[in-house]
Amino acid sequence: MKWYREPVADGNCVLAPGRVNLIGEHIDYHGLAVLPMALRRGVRAVFRRRADRRIRAVSPGYGTRDFEWTADLAPVAAGDWENYLRAAALVARKFRGNPVGINVEILSDLPAAAGLASSSALLVAVTLGLLRANGYNPRFEELMEVLPDGEQFVGTRGGGMDHAASLASRAGCASLVSFEPLAVRHIAIPEDWAFLVADSGVRAEKSGAAREDYNARRRGGVRALERLGLPSYREAKPEDAARLEVPEERDAFLHTATEAARVQAAVEAMEARDLAAFGELLVESHASLRDRLRVSCAALDALVERALAAGAAGARLTGAGFGGSVVICCERARMGAIRRALPEAIEAEPGPGALEGAF
């Protein structure tokens, strides 16, 4: 979309990109490393300081929201986008005690509920807008301590992958995000590789029905760890699954332990420019998400099959699942053929994060 690179004549602007996760799904909330990249699509917030303490936000198609920025903001009705504005306000307040409000215009070229982290991009954009309007430029580490909690205000107990990718990605690279301790390693994507994203059209609203499904997967993985008496998934080995009796817990454990190993193998494959190996890992990840964690659906499985039949090296669901999108990797030379077979696919170009100076 055009507006993304347009200079803004008036007002201050923050751009927070969405992300596509290449591999490492449903493991960030267990503290395990993941490999997303930022998209050249995202949420733009153009803001102006106000003299009072109100936050007034306008977004085409979503209407206007206007509220007083107090210290004890409570959620409004579930599913209302004002909750993301309120979450950003709560997050920003941790850095600035006595802030002024903003007028903010919000535009997005990210499809919502498509597995591309549009809600995290909104949270990041508004949080940075509020803080910059109050003269504060937070560091990545500071933001990562509070943004995932902000998301929980909206109801999903997610991990930090989406915020890390939106803030700290680098153009042309994937981001290996580790959480304990927090670190981002930029891995250059070989120029002759291409990534595509295809939206299944099945909507998975984070604040809606998908929320409970998502939280249940997380609980299953945590219970498995507790039963095994392990302090964290870093000590987990796939063989330990044999000691688990509850099928959901065993499957969640097996997914998590094997997916963590696939992330490391995928980084090695990318650094070795071995597209076949990288693609195979994506296919294995999808199978694990489909059969063990059961977060796929028929439309996502069909997209993966069609991409592979059209010559992709690999494909898998990306994001939380239950709908949303698939990510496809292929030789750049094959991209045209794959797009002909999947007209809904768009190229996913690795862009910079909101803190990486692009905006």
Ligand code: GLA
């Ligand atoms: C959502 C969450 C992320 C992550 C993915 C699944 O996108 O926001 O933190 O858990 O699901 O990998």
